[in-house]
Amino acid sequence: MAYNVQLDGVDDYAVVAGDSHIGLDLTNHFKISITFSPSDLSSSQKYLLSKAVDGGDAYSIIWEYTDNKVEFYSFKYTGDNPRTGSAITITDTNKHTISYEYDGAIFRGYLDGVEQFSLAKSFSLIATGGSTRPLYIARSSGSNYFKGNLYDTTILKNNVVVAEWLMDEGTGATLYDTSGNGNHATLYGGTWVDDGTGGTTTTHEGTATLNGLGTVTVSGNRETFANGSLLGQGSLTATIQRIVSGDVSLLGSGTLTADSSSNAVHLAEAILSGLGTLNTSGQRVTLANATFNGEGTLNAIAGNVTVITGEANLTGVSSIVAEGLRVVSGYSTMNGSGSITAEVTKEITGNASLFGQGTLTANPSMIYIVDAELIGTSTFEAIPGEKIELIGTMRLEGQQVLNVYLVGKQELNVNLKGLIH
Missing domain, CATH: 2.60.120.200 (Jelly Rolls)
Incomplete structure (x- = not known):
């Protein structure tokens, strides 16, 4: 319809x-x-x-x-x-x-x-x-x-x-x-x-290639896009309930955008090269084995957000931003002026490295940092409401700042010996 x-x-x-x-x-x-x-x-x-x-x-x-x-x-x-x-x-x-x-x-x-x-x-x-x-x-x-x-x-x-x-x-x-x-x-x-021009829209794209100014647009219930490539200024846009993207490459100024009252965006082994952007105003973004090259951005702004990035690389001026409930970043590397910012209930970063002018900022109730490195002019700052736990090792090199501001009833559980180098 x-x-x-x-x-x-x-x-x-x-x-x-x-x-x-x-x-x-x-x-x-x-x-x-x-x-x-x-x-x-x-x-x-x-x-x-x-x-x-x-x-x-x-x-x-x-x-x-x-x-x-x-x-x-x-x-x-x-x-x-x-x-x-x-x-x-x-x-x-x-x-x-x-x-x-x-x-x-x-x-x-x-x-x-x-x-x-x-x-x-x-x-x-x-x-x-x-x-x-x-x-x-x-x-x-x-x-x-x-x-x-x-x-x-x-x-x-x-x-x-x-x-x-x-x-x-x-x-x-x-x-x-x-x-x-x-x-x-x-x-x-x-x-x-x-208007009678269509039914409930379901689009399945397998091994598809869109060259130049290519666009895949769906207004319906679901879009499944597998093994596809969008070359040049390609965009995949949906105002739908779900986008499932597998093995997708967006080269150049590529954009994957989803906006719905109840969105799920799943990206597996996706590559966004150049000015790549993944935006969602919905409930969940799952990003696995993804690479953002150049000025890549992963943004999630919703009332009930889960952002999961597994083995993701953001190179150049890159950022992961979430205003929601949870940000989980595993084995991720951000090179250049990279930042991970969250105003959320929980942020978890495992074995993450931020090179150059990297910033990790959070104003949540709880933050877990595991084996993280911030190298260059880097900042880790937390202004939480209840609790901070730093687990594992964190290394800051060069001109860095580690600021922890405790407000209200909090606990700071830190093994100081060998923790901050």
């Missing part, structure tokens, strides 16, 4: 709270894309998208202010008026994708991938107060509710995706942001609609 959300034009809309969004205050380098279908052509003065700031809207995508046209509108800007010349004509109720793109000098508009205008303009959107003001989907900051169906919306800032709502959840009152920034939108009203 392929879902989208249907809005009634009366009081249905979605909103990203102003005190929680990340990167939605645009200025002069951005791209906004929306896929939608209007219910009819008789509507008047409706909004597809609107970002509030102090005193008005910094940017909006408006529909039917001019008959059968989508326009880019800003109430708060400096320089040229971005609305002038921005009209994109739509004369039917079919599904269309419109895009507005500005690089600081040329403002472009697209309909279904075909350029509709290209204008030399100099303007900047004003973001004053935007960090505390919401972003509205299918309405303005006042009302002006859109009537029709929304399929997806994507916002890029400085060529980086800061929000992507696929709007295919099929149930519930949350439109999940798959960018990794957590810009989830709360849906008020609306009806989930199956």
Whole structure:
């Protein structure tokens, strides 16, 4: 089943709270894309998208202010008026994708991938107060509710995706942001609609190769990707319940991203070379026998996270970050400016080495460090709530700092003799 959300034009809309969004205050380098279908052509003065700031809207995508046209509108800007010349004509109720793109000098508009205008303009959107003001989907900051169906919306800032709502959840009152920034939108009203273009999505990829700008995208229940290679700027993206990846190689600027209310991501013997990223906003990430080369990042941010890295190598400016319940790192090596950071209940590192400017930081209830080496300008710092145990040997060489701050009722169990060299 392929879902989208249907809005009634009366009081249905979605909103990203102003005190929680990340990167939605645009200025002069951005791209906004929306896929939608209007219910009819008789509507008047409706909004597809609107970002509030102090005193008005910094940017909006408006529909039917001019008959059968989508326009880019800003109430708060400096320089040229971005609305002038921005009209994109739509004369039917079919599904269309419109895009507005500005690089600081040329403002472009697209309909279904075909350029509709290209204008030399100099303007900047004003973001004053935007960090505390919401972003509205299918309405303005006042009302002006859109009537029709929304399929997806994507916002890029400085060529980086800061929000992507696929709007295919099929149930519930949350439109999940798959960018990794957590810009989830709360849906008020609306009806989930199956457009009949697919069944419950299950994808099995065996011995698959995607060359160049390859993408595997699934919105469904499960994706299984085995013995696959993504070469160049390849990405494997899913807003699903589970991703299982075996013997996967992502070369170049490869990305494996999963965002769901209940995610499991399993990577076995995976290699991410170059600017590789594994992001998940879900319940679990399991990473075994993995190698991250270059500026690789493993991030897990969720309310109930388990991150397991076995025999993993992170080379270059690398990091393992978790804000959840547990981080387990076994036999891992991080070279360069590597860091392991956790604000969790427990972190366990076994036989781990951090070379160069490595940092191991934790603010948890309990930390276990086993046979760890921090070489170079390295820091081990713990500010726990209840207990720290250092088991085995830890060696710090060069300009290092070992800080242990006991707060409240704690125990510090350390065999000092031969422990810290």
